[in-house]
Amino acid sequence: DGGITQSPKYLFRKEGQNVTLSCEQNLNHDAMYWYRQDPGQGLRLIYYSQIVNDFQKGDIAEGYSVSREKKESFPLTVTSAQKNPTAFYLCASTPRGDRANEKLFFGSGTQLSVL
């Protein structure tokens, strides 16, 4: 089955710790995105990447970092600089990064909580 796999489903972070959320897709999509969802709020863009080895900051990139070494993979690291990391994190992709014409495909999400 083609799709986007996010892992883990639940993640807990200790004070001062960096944690990495995994996102893998087998859709052969060029563009990948990370969104943050807080309760009762819309999704907000953290980072996006339209090609391998290139990525751009979204609206709320501070305290986060990403890499895109392979087309299939777009991991997100939540660093200790992110003071309020508790949220639901969603990875998404589009075939060519043409959001004016393409639907977004989402993974099932990772719930990050602070211990």
Add this chain to the structure above:
Amino acid sequence: KQEVTQIPAALSVPEGENLVLNCSFTDSAIYNLQWFRQDPGKGLTSLLLIQSSQREQTSGRLNASLDKSSGRSTLYIAASQPGDSATYLCAVFGGSARQLTFGSGTQLTVLP
């Protein structure tokens, strides 16, 4: 800055009822509008995408309309079923920054 509003935040209806979910946006310079479904603790599934040149899109029991000039979209669900219970979000893509802006969603409960 684009703002997307969905009212009401929650809606409860009996099974079989036809219903309308609303989405409004402040900047009419959009390329498209998408409606998504989100089940609890899950990712989003794209239901319908309406290009700015279109007035509506249909998929099964779902019909989405777009009125760019008034900054409004509606999602019509016919003959609602308990399986339709979920949160429905709309998102618009556009503006000079070419951004995708999401609404906060309407949580729908269809009672058996």
